[in-house]
Every structure is written in C-alpha cells, then in structure tokens.
Amino acid sequence: MIPVRCFTCGKVVSSFWEEFKRRRDAGEDPKTILDDLGLFRYCCRRMLLSHKEIIDVTNPYQ
Amino acid sequence: MAASYKCARCKQRVEIDVNVRCPFCGHRILFKERGAGIKELKAQ
Amino acid sequence: MRIECQHRDEHSCRFVLSGALPSFANSVRRAMAAEVPKLAIDSVGIYDNTSGLYDEMLAHRLGLVPLRTEEGTYVPIRECTCEGQGCDRCTVSYTLSVEGPGMVWSRDLIPNDPEAAPASGDIPIVKLEKGQKVVIEARAILSTGKEHAKWQPTTVCGYKNYPRVSIDAHCDGCGACVDACPRRVLHLVGRKVEVDGERLEDCSLCRLCDKACLATGIGENSAILVGSEPDRFIFTVESDGAIPAPEILRQSISIIRARGEELSRALSEIAEG
Numbered sequence: 001m002i003p004v005r006c007f008t009c010g011k012v013v014s015s016f017w018e019e020f021k022r023r024r025d026a027g028e029d030p031k032t033i034l035d036d037l038g039l040f041r042y043c044c045r046r047m048l049l050s051h052k053e054i055i056d057v058t059n060p061y062q
Numbered sequence: 063m064a065a066s067y068k069c070a071r072c073k074q075r076v077e078i079d080v081n082v083r084c085p086f087c088g089h090r091i092l093f094k095e096r097g098a099g100i101k102e103l104k105a106q
Numbered sequence: 107m108r109i110e111c112q113h114r115d116e117h118s119c120r121f122v123l124s125g126a127l128p129s130f131a132n133s134v135r136r137a138m139a140a141e142v143p144k145l146a147i148d149s150v151g152i153y154d155n156t157s158g159l160y161d162e163m164l165a166h167r168l169g170l171v172p173l174r175t176e177e178g179t180y181v182p183i184r185e186c187t188c189e190g191q192g193c194d195r196c197t198v199s200y201t202l203s204v205e206g207p208g209m210v211w212s213r214d215l216i217p218n219d220p221e222a223a224p225a226s227g228d229i230p231i232v233k234l235e236k237g238q239k240v241v242i243e244a245r246a247i248l249s250t251g252k253e254h255a256k257w258q259p260t261t262v263c264g265y266k267n268y269p270r271v272s273i274d275a276h277c278d279g280c281g282a283c284v285d286a287c288p289r290r291v292l293h294l295v296g297r298k299v300e301v302d303g304e305r306l307e308d309c310s311l312c313r314l315c316d317k318a319c320l321a322t323g324i325g326e327n328s329a330i331l332v333g334s335e336p337d338r339f340i341f342t343v344e345s346d347g348a349i350p351a352p353e354i355l356r357q358s359i360s361i362i363r364a365r366g367e368e369l370s371r372a373l374s375e376i377a378e379g
Contacts, residue, residue, distance in 0.1 A: 001159065001167070001230060001231075001232055001233065002230065004167050004170040004171065004229055005170050005346075006261075009261050009262055010255060010258065010260075010261040010346060011261045011262075011344070011346065012170075012172060012225075012226060012229060012346060012347065014229050014230055015226045015228040015229050015230075017230065018228075018230070041262075055158050055159075055232070055233045056233070058158050059158045059233070059235045059238070060235070
C-alpha cells in the first residue's frame with residue numbers, strides 16, 4: 001500500500017495515488033501529473049514515482 | 063485451551079496434539095486462527 | 107513587530123514577520139510545529155483483520171490520518187477530569203468495519219463526533235479481496251508534535267531571512283549575474299542590472315550571482331551585494347488539513363503569549379519572596 005504521508009515532510013500523499021496511477025497508466029508523463037496534483041517538493045514526488053503496489057501480489061496468500 | 067489451527071489445503075479446523083499434520087487430508091501446513099479477544103495497539 | 111500576510115488559504119500560509127529577533131522567529135516556528143495541539147488516532151482495538159496488512163501496520167496507517175480539529179472542543183487527556191480513562195471531553199472514538207472486495211478508505215472511519223472526521227476521505231488504508239474483512243475501533247486524543255509527529259499540525263514550517271540585494275555603481279552591465287541566478291531575481295534594464303522587485307523574495311542567498319560577477323574579472327570586489335535583513339523573516343507554513351494554516355499561526359502566538367505570562371508571573375513570585 002502507498003504510505004499515507006511523505007516520509008520527509010509529512011504531507012498526505014496517499015490520497016493522490018489512485019489518480020496518479022490511473023493517469024500514469026493512461027500514458028501521461030509523470031512530471032505533468034505531479035505538477036497538476038500540487039506535489040512540487042521532490043520528497044513528495046519520489047513517494048509516488050518510486051512506489052510499487054504489491055498488495056495484489058500478496059493478497060492471494062492470506 | 064490450545065490454540066486452534068486451520069489446514070492450508072482443506073481449510074478445516076484442526077487441533078494440534080502431537081503431530082503437526084491435518085488429520086483430514088494429511089497436509090503439513092497449518093495456519094493459526096485469530097484469537098477471539100480484541101487486540102489493543104498503539105497507533106505509532 | 108509586524109506580520110504581513112502574502113498568501114493565505116486553508117492549506118498553506120506565507121507571511122513576513124518584521125521587527126523581530128531571530129530567536130523570536132524561531133520560537134514561532136517551533137510553537138507552530140510542536141506546541142499547537144491536534145487530534146490523531148492513538149490507540150486502536152482490532153476485532154478482526156484478515157487483510158493483507160499486519161494489525162500493527164494498519165494501526166500505524168490509521169494514526170497518520172489527519173483529523174479535523176476545532177480549537178477548544180477537546181482537552182488533552184492528561185488534563186482531563188477522567189484521569190486518563192478516556193471520556194467524551196478528551197477522546198473521539200471511531201469505528202471502521204469493511205468487508206471486501208474493495209478499498210478501505212479513511213472516509214470509512216465513522217467518528218462519534220462528526221466535527222472530528224478525517225480531513226481527507228480519500229486516503230486508502232488497505233485493499234481487500236473477496237472475503238477479507240477489517241473490523242476496528244480507534245480512539246483519537248489531543249496532543250502536540252512534541253510527543254509524536256502525527257500530532258504535528260504542520261508539514262512544511264520554516265522561515266528565511268528577508269533577502270537584500272544591491273547593485274554597486276561599478277557594475278558594467280555584462281549580465282553574467284542575471285544568467286547565473288537560478289531564481290531569476292535579477293534582470294537587465296538597458297545596460298544596467300536591476301533587482302526584480304516581485305522576485306526578490308524568491309532569492310535563496312546562494313550568491314551564485316556574486317561568484318559569476320567576480321569570475322568576469324571585474325576586480326577585487328564584486329559589483330553585487332547579497333545580504334539579508336536580520337530582523338525580517340519570510341515564513342512558509344503548510345497544514346496537513348487538520349487545522350487551517352492561518353489558524354495554526356494564531357494558536358501558536360497565543361501559546362507563546364501564555365508561556366510568556368506564566369514566566370513573568372513565576373519571576374515576580376520569586377522576586378516577592
């Protein structure tokens with residue numbers, strides 16, 4: 001799961017994840033998405049950029 | 063009261079006495095069931 | 107002492123504090139980050155959790171959810187008459203009960219006081235598959251950032267000295283400093299370098315302009331002087347949504363004032379004997 005807040009500054013970033021994922025998968029440049037979402041600090045940007053969702057991979061093994 | 067377990071293959075409830083083995087299907091992987099109580103945690 | 111607000115909305119606030127000592131500016135910053143109380147989930151009771159996350163992980167995620175906090179509606183649990191038991195005056199309780207498939211959102215946290223709902227309902231907590239289930243009871247209390255960062259109402263909270271940039275008379279108008287400045291504070295007017303009044307506050311005092319000027323071989327002294335005003339500060343405060351940013355500033359000031367009054371009262375008691 002995406003971390004609730006940015007590790008460094010504490011801004012809530014998880015609420016942007018669904019939109020970020022949808023637009024990134026639609027082929028949009030991550031830079032423009034992040035700018036649109038108002039994530040202008042590089043600490044918050046890396047939270048979304050470097051995130052890999054693995055909950056769907058682990059869920060069948062419960 | 064011993065903790066109850068669940069077989070990973072046939073999903074039946076199992077009590078462990080001597081062997082770690084499902085008496086119904088022979089599978090050796092068992093999951094421990096969650097206890098009935100409320101688990102209190104600090105959120106940090 | 108003066109405060110001029112330049113930008114102000116629910117989410118963030120930018121203002122200039124002038125006529126203050128650096129120590130006072132710092133105490134304002136520290137009060138905003140660590141002294142203004144807000145609500146956050148502190149203890150969690152897990153009835154059932156068959157999701158993909160551990161109980162501890164789930165509790166941790168819930169703790170980080172910002173909760174709307176109105177000043178004065180709750181008292182810190184240590185000062186409460188219930189003596190740490192947890193009552194309506196110091197504790198908000200939430201229930202969360204979701205069955206999969208689907209996402210558990212922060213909006214699924216149902217508070218017993220609708221005023222203390224999560225600031226954002228769109229925070230994903232955990233994704234559930236079919237048959238997975240989460241049943242949780244959570245209790246939020248009022249505390250400060252000193253105790254744990256989840257009680258910190260601010261995310262970004264900082265200040266810098268007000269920049270002062272001046273161009274000396276021996277400037278030859280080569281424009282090297284204009285190209286060197288990453289914040290584009292300077293611009294050329296004809297053959298003269300001038301400071302862009304609107305952009306001056308963006309100056310980060312990096313002195314790249316100073317270095318660029320010296321590198322042109324202008325002489326011993328560069329024609330550009332970068333300094334800062336010692337008693338003026340540009341503050342940037344960002345809220346996590348629990349308390350509006352201007353409100354954080356207001357509360358921090360009244361906390362500092364109350365502290366000051368307490369100190370002077372204590373001192374006069376000592377003086378009287």
